Amino acid sequence: MYDLIGIGIGPMNLGLSALAHPTPLRTLFFDESEQFSWHPGMMIKDSMMQTSFISDLVTLADPTSSFTYLNYLRSINRLHTFYFYEKLLISRQEYNSYLKWVATQLDDLCFSTRVIDVQDTGDSYEVLVEDVKTGERKTYETRNVVIGTGAKPSIPDTFDSSVIHNTQYVMEKEQLLSKNKISIVGSGQSAAEIFLDLLTSDRSPDLELEWISRSTIFETLETGKLGEEIFSPSYVTYFNQLPLETRQEAVSKFTRSQNGISPETLQAIYEHLYDLTTDQKDRVQIRANLEVEQITHDTSFAIKMRHTELNQVRTSNTDAVVAATGFVPALPRFIDRLNIEFEGDQAWKVDANYRIVRSIATDHQLYATTNLELSHGPAADNLGMSVSRNQLILNDVAGKELYSVEQHATFTTFD
Numbered sequence: 001m002y003d004l005i006g007i008g009i010g011p012m013n014l015g016l017s018a019l020a021h022p023t024p025l026r027t028l029f030f031d032e033s034e035q036f037s038w039h040p041g042m043m044i045k046d047s048m049m050q051t052s053f054i055s056d057l058v059t060l061a062d063p064t065s066s067f068t069y070l071n072y073l074r075s076i077n078r079l080h081t082f083y084f085y086e087k088l089l090i091s092r093q094e095y096n097s098y099l100k101w102v103a104t105q106l107d108d109l110c111f112s113t114r115v116i117d118v119q120d121t122g123d124s125y126e127v128l129v130e131d132v133k134t135g136e137r138k139t140y141e142t143r144n145v146v147i148g149t150g151a152k153p154s155i156p157d158t159f160d161s162s163v164i165h166n167t168q169y170v171m172e173k174e175q176l177l178s179k180n181k182i183s184i185v186g187s188g189q190s191a192a193e194i195f196l197d198l199l200t201s202d203r204s205p206d207l208e209l210e211w212i213s214r215s216t217i218f219e220t221l222e223t224g225k226l227g228e229e230i231f232s233p234s235y236v237t238y239f240n241q242l243p244l245e246t247r248q249e250a251v252s253k254f255t256r257s258q259n260g261i262s263p264e265t266l267q268a269i270y271e272h273l274y275d276l277t278t279d280q281k282d283r284v285q286i287r288a289n290l291e292v293e294q295i296t297h298d299t300s301f302a303i304k305m306r307h308t309e310l311n312q313v314r315t316s317n318t319d320a321v322v323a324a325t326g327f328v329p330a331l332p333r334f335i336d337r338l339n340i341e342f343e344g345d346q347a348w349k350v351d352a353n354y355r356i357v358r359s360i361a362t363d364h365q366l367y368a369t370t371n372l373e374l375s376h377g378p379a380a381d382n383l384g385m386s387v388s389r390n391q392l393i394l395n396d397v398a399g400k401e402l403y404s405v406e407q408h409a410t411f412t413t414f415d
């Protein structure tokens with residue numbers, strides 16, 4: 001009998017495992033991938049994290065943990081160079097190496113195992129897992145389950161199926177660079193990074209590039225000091241108890257904090273655009289106010305767009321399309337049988353301790369580290385916030401305070 005079984009091993013549940021490690025809790029985590037990997041398709045050279053290295057898997061809960069980013073640096077003999085580097089933001093590749101380093105040290109992580117069912121037995125859960133290589137199935141019993149299955153790529157149905165989602169970019173880059181014209185759809189950080197990467201590639205001088213955005217301006221990520229306080233336990237606690245309609249409205253107000261482009265990426269793009277020769281300028285187009293309605297494919301792609309303000313149809317022909325069109329929560333099918341209460345289209349009801357609300361009262365819990373935007377606001381996907389979330393979950397599972405949670409640590413008062 002386990003205390004907690006986790007479904008999915010992304011950074012959220014990996015952090016949970018790292019924090020559970022020194023506690024007496026019996027935990028086990030499953031992931032269908034062969035080994036730990038974090039967004040491999042977006043490991044673009046020079047891409048940076050948007051959150052400080054202090055928001056590693058454990059520091060905000062326990063800076064003395066052996067799984068801190070600083071301890072990782074020491075293990076690879078890089079601590080002094082990092083001290084002279086003097087930066088809070090690290091590269092995405094280095095953060096990924098850190099996550100892998102943590103994953104190799106935890107013995108409660110099982111890879112190549114897909115969770116295919118969870119059944120409530122009345123006083124516990126039976127978790128059915130399948131070995132993705134051999135097809136062998138096994139059942140595990142646990143008092144509590146945490147769902148951390150992350151999100152999956154979202155591409156509109158009206159786009160041809162050969163359009164590439166940005167999560168495949170690195171794997172498809174060589175193939176893309178053999179084309180004459182590439183179009184990128186979307187206006188968030190991923191679209192900007194791909195545009196910059198192609199703009200600065202060796203093929204750039206003779207490559208035609210088109211960047212299509214629905215919005216009028218390319219929003220900058222909110223990096224203002226007080227503005228960032230919405231990524232704090234205080235704001236998340238406040239947000240969680242608001243009425244549904246107020247939360248729905250609030251979520252839509254935070255696009256800059258969630259989907260904005262980092263100032264450094266925008267600066268780098270502008271500098272490269274500024275340096276283009278007149279010839280090259282004709283080959284690079286940044287097109288705003290265009291909602292892509294349909295993408296078809298024959299010998300090339302045909303993009304049909306509508307101008308959001310002039311209501312006119314525009315078309316473009318291109319050789320390849322990268323859709324940086326976002327994600328939707330990856331919800332396992334078996335949750336249908338668990339009497340979960342939903343409050344939005346796909347959003348489950350989740351309480352302040354990250355327990356998923358079920359229509360039957362139980363003393364064994366289902367927790368979520370994913371699909372939390374409507375219940376916990378814009379910080380749902382934020383790596384720093386995931387640490388305090390993991391503290392609350394472990395305290396709740398243990399029935400006592402294993403980690404003390406820092407509350408009211410912001411200057412702004414929200415309630």
Ligand SMILES: Cc1cc2nc3c(=O)[nH]c(=O)nc-3n(C[C@H](O)[C@H](O)[C@H](O)COP(=O)(O)OP(=O)(O)OC[C@H]3O[C@@H](n4cnc5c(N)ncnc54)[C@H](O)[C@@H]3O)c2cc1C
Binds near residue numbers: 010039149330383
């Ligand atoms: C390119 C990119 C950069 C980002 N950078 C930052 C950043 O700098 N700072 C920040 O705060 N946030 C960032 N984010 C947001 C967020 O941190 C990430 O999306 C993060 O990966 C979310 O972690 P997760 O654990 O919820 O899910 P995921 O990383 O998506 O992991 C979910 C895992 O569940 C597994 N799984 C799913 N279903 C099953 C099943 N049935 N059985 C077994 N396994 C299953 C999947 O294989 C997957 O490994 C970034 C997001 C992206 C896309």
